[in-house]
Every structure is written in C-alpha cells, then in structure tokens.
Amino acid sequence: MKMRLPIAFSVLFVLLAGSCSTESIENTNIPSSENAVLVEQALLDIVNDHRINLGYSSLLFSQVAYEYANTHTDYMIAKGSLSHDNFSSRASKISSEVNAEYVAENVAKDYPDAAAALENWLQSPNHRKTIEGEFTHTAVSVKKDASGKLYFTQLFYR
Numbered sequence: 182m183k184m185r186l187p188i189a190f191s192v193l194f195v196l197l198a199g200s201c202s203t204e205s206i207e208n209t210n211i212p213s214s215e216n217a218v219l220v221e222q223a224l225l226d227i228v229n230d231h232r233i234n235l236g237y238s239s240l241l242f243s244q245v246a247y248e249y250a251n252t253h254t255d256y257m258i259a260k261g262s263l264s265h266d267n268f269s270s271r272a273s274k275i276s277s278e279v280n281a282e283y284v285a286e287n288v289a290k291d292y293p294d295a296a297a298a299l300e301n302w303l304q305s306p307n308h309r310k311t312i313e314g315e316f317t318h319t320a321v322s323v324k325k326d327a328s329g330k331l332y333f334t335q336l337f338y339r
Contacts, residue, residue: 217323246320
C-alpha cells in the first residue's frame, strides 16, 4: 500500500475503510515478542541487493519505521494472522515524524527465512512494486510467535 499525503491520504482512507480494520491498537495491551535480528538484517540486505541488481538505489534504514514495524508485527502475532490493520494510522504517523511523501508496507508470515519471504513477495505484483518502488528508507521487523513461526513487517517511505 502506498500513499501521497495529503491528497492520497483521503483516497487511501476510503480504500482502506473496506479492507483494513480501523480498530485502535493504542489502548490494547499487546505483548512484545523478541526480534529475529539476524533474519531482519538478512532481509534488509537481500532487498537492497535485489534493488541494486535492477539499478535502483539501496534503501536506508529508518529507526522510526522500525518502531512502527515492530508494533505491527507484535499486533499480527497477537491476532494470529496477517493484516494491514491500522496502516493509514502508521503511515500518517511516519509521515508526520519524518516528513514522508509516500509510505508503503509489506507483511508476511510462515516463511522459514528472509530469502523465502523475499521470493514470495517478488512473486506478487503488488509486493514487488513496493520493493522496487521509488523509496528512500525502510525497516523490517521479524518476530517469532509462540510456536516459532516468523511474522514479517516491512515499511517503506520516501
């Protein structure tokens, strides 16, 4: 998902209203899971390698995006499913904090490692478009649920 603020924000809000939950997670107690730091770093590296091989610039790590990605990954683990719930709120907050023009997000779960997650994202036209998009910054959160399954959230912005 991408957005151009402020015009696209209102358009995106209308589009997301039917497909993503608007429930607030701010007042919900969601336990925090431990990050799979090596998987996160591997995914950042292979996404940048992919972009460079296509002639695109590499993406810079964003601590702001990382914090929002972590919160969303914990949320998905608590729900036990993938979602883009509350994306418009994340995108708006990131945009406000770093003056981002566009924000996008990819999510995944149940892949054993970074390479498998990237391979599957690249097979999806929308995920591929995000990975290969005109972004400058990214962060990826990867965490395991209680059964050891990995959940992934990658945020992009420019």
